[in-house]
Amino acid sequence: MREHQTPAAGWTNPLRDPQDKRLPRIAGPGGMVIFGVTGDLARRKLLPAIYDLANRGLLPASFALVGYGRRDWSKEYFESYVRDAVTAGARTPFREHVWRRLAEGIHFVRGTFDDDAAFDRLAGTLAELDASRGTAGNWAYYLSIPPDNFPDVCHQLDRAGLAAAGPDNWRRVIIEKPFGHDLASARELNRIVNQVFPESSVFRIDHYLGKETVQNILAMRFANQLFDPLWNSHYIDHVQITMAEDIGLGGRAGYYDGIGAARDVIQNHLLQLLALVAMEEPIAFTPEELQAEKVKVLRATEAVRPLSKTTARGQYAAGWQGSHQVRGLREEEGFDAESTTETYAACTLQINSRRWAGVPFYLRTGKRLGRRVTEIALVFKTAPHLPFADTMTQALGANAMVIRVQPDEGVLMRFGSKVPGSTMEVRDVNMDFSYAESFTEQAPEAYERLILDALLDEASLFPTNEEVELSWRILDPVIEYWAGRGRPEDYPAGTWGPASADRMLARAGRTWRRP
Ligand code: BG6
Numbered sequence: 047m048r049e050h051q052t053p054a055a056g057w058t059n060p061l062r063d064p065q066d067k068r069l070p071r072i073a074g075p076g077g078m079v080i081f082g083v084t085g086d087l088a089r090r091k092l093l094p095a096i097y098d099l100a101n102r103g104l105l106p107a108s109f110a111l112v113g114y115g116r117r118d119w120s121k122e123y124f125e126s127y128v129r130d131a132v133t134a135g136a137r138t139p140f141r142e143h144v145w146r147r148l149a150e151g152i153h154f155v156r157g158t159f160d161d162d163a164a165f166d167r168l169a170g171t172l173a174e175l176d177a178s179r180g181t182a183g184n185w186a187y188y189l190s191i192p193p194d195n196f197p198d199v200c201h202q203l204d205r206a207g208l209a210a211a212g213p214d215n216w217r218r219v220i221i222e223k224p225f226g227h228d229l230a231s232a233r234e235l236n237r238i239v240n241q242v243f244p245e246s247s248v249f250r251i252d253h254y255l256g257k258e259t260v261q262n263i264l265a266m267r268f269a270n271q272l273f274d275p276l277w278n279s280h281y282i283d284h285v286q287i288t289m290a291e292d293i294g295l296g297g298r299a300g301y302y303d304g305i306g307a308a309r310d311v312i313q314n315h316l317l318q319l320l321a322l323v324a325m326e327e328p329i330a331f332t333p334e335e336l337q338a339e340k341v342k343v344l345r346a347t348e349a350v351r352p353l354s355k356t357t358a359r360g361q362y363a364a365g366w367q368g369s370h371q372v373r374g375l376r377e378e379e380g381f382d383a384e385s386t387t388e389t390y391a392a393c394t395l396q397i398n399s400r401r402w403a404g405v406p407f408y409l410r411t412g413k414r415l416g417r418r419v420t421e422i423a424l425v426f427k428t429a430p431h432l433p434f435a436d437t438m439t440q441a442l443g444a445n446a447m448v449i450r451v452q453p454d455e456g457v458l459m460r461f462g463s464k465v466p467g468s469t470m471e472v473r474d475v476n477m478d479f480s481y482a483e484s485f486t487e488q489a490p491e492a493y494e495r496l497i498l499d500a501l502l503d504e505a506s507l508f509p510t511n512e513e514v515e516l517s518w519r520i521l522d523p524v525i526e527y528w529a530g531r532g533r534p535e536d537y538p539a540g541t542w543g544p545a546s547a548d549r550m551l552a553r554a555g556r557t558w559r560r561p
Pocket of ligand 1: 253291310311420
């Protein structure tokens with residue numbers, strides 16, 4: 047009998063039960079060093095998330111936050127920088143006493159990534175904090191820096207004695223994407239990182255896994271009896287995984303030009319969503335078992351051929367985003383006027399398993415599309431027989447279940463229903479579950495969850511190096527196919543992508559959902 051079925055479970059005193067997932071999980075003594083702390087991600091996401099955790103009482107009083115960067119910033123300046131980031135981006139209310147306690151542990155070390163002396167100073171600062179603040183030698187290093195800098199930083203952490211854990215403390219590294227630009231470069235990065243940090247101390251961030259709605263895919267699938275019988279090729283016609291954004295890429299040329307939508311989003315976020323939707327039930331909810339099931343499904347996944355017919359890519363041209371006239375990618379500041387970078391990517395994948403044989407998974411993502419929405423739509427086969435006259439079912443589409451990852455988080459079921467009246471007319475209706483209406487608690491930000499999990503050594507929501515490499519193996523042929531084929535097709539900003547993406551589905555007699 048599984049643990050949650052034990053009749054006595056409801057009677058155990060939660061305060062005595064360390065397994066009770068309802069108890070707040072509070073990080074033990076420790077601190078975090080952020081490399082790339084002057085960057086956009088740290089300002090918008092990481093620093094606010096750290097404050098939110100402190101505000102929720104989930105960080106220890108002794109928590110220390112050390113910024114490392116090239117700028118000539120004093121401790122005081124860095125402190126005010128963090129405060130500004132927190133007041134601008136935190137989810138929870140600003141409370142002076144929480145801020146003051148956090149600010150006491152804030153430090154800045156100036157240096158480049160290959161500077162021996164600066165890393166020795168960093169080692170001195172951490173040792174001092176261990177003694178004065180009680181961080182106990184437990185440090186997480188957050189690499190929010192381009193992967194070109196990983197080798198230097200890993201080498202320096204190692205050289206300065208900061209990477210190796212002692213018998214009574216821990217050292218971890220948290221890595222932001224991109225994990226390489228193809229399979230070969232990802233392997234090389236993993237090799238470099240693993241030379242210094244054992245795999246069990248490496249936490250790779252895919253912030254989609256930190257989203258509540260993404261974790262709910264597992265709850266829905268494996269805590270219910272309702273869906274599982276339908277979750278296979280007998281009933282599902284195809285799956286559409288969409289991550290659409292309305293924003294453009296102004297200001298992000300340095301990162302994005304030459305990278306493109308497939309590497310930026312499909313390789314990580316969308317393939318992780320696919321893995322969660324398609325994997326088998328893990329034998330336990332432990333990091334190892336979850337990762338094992340994701341790996342199995344990624345291993346069985348490949349791009350459907352021929353790629354000329356099963357993929358599509360585009361680049362946004364000038365257009366209208368609502369009432370705003372916006373520029374095309376090649377007019378955006380910093381982008382090459384001849385840029386061939388795709389801002390829209392779509393591909394067709396198949397999963398070679400009994401459960402999913404013959405069910406295409408269509409993945410698409412793009413910038414400057416009609417609106418911001420991430421969703422997973424399971425589109426069902428039509429009923430094998432309809433005992434109605436054709437005229438009665440003209441407005442009946444395929445049944446669908448749509449997991450809305452964001453915004454308007456929830457789950458929608460679409461099915462046919464009789465239209466009230468004296469004839470048997472059947473039309474699509476929606477049944478909608480909305481997080482906002484069903485729960486009063488506000489969901490934490492993805493980065494709050496992931497930073498806390500890394501501090502707690504809870505690895506379930508972090509892709510392993512094997513998952514990262516398998517994802518590149520799936521995507522590499524598509525990217526290689528596109529390379530050297532000139533510029534992607536233009537699509538006007540504010541639309542739903544290039545015409546070739548519509549043709550890609552039309553060939554199979556299907557259409558994209560218009561969320
Ligand atoms: C990032 C991508 O990983 O995810 C960005 O690099 C994208 O290009 C972002 O805008 C979207 O994240 P979210 O959480 O807003 O959907």
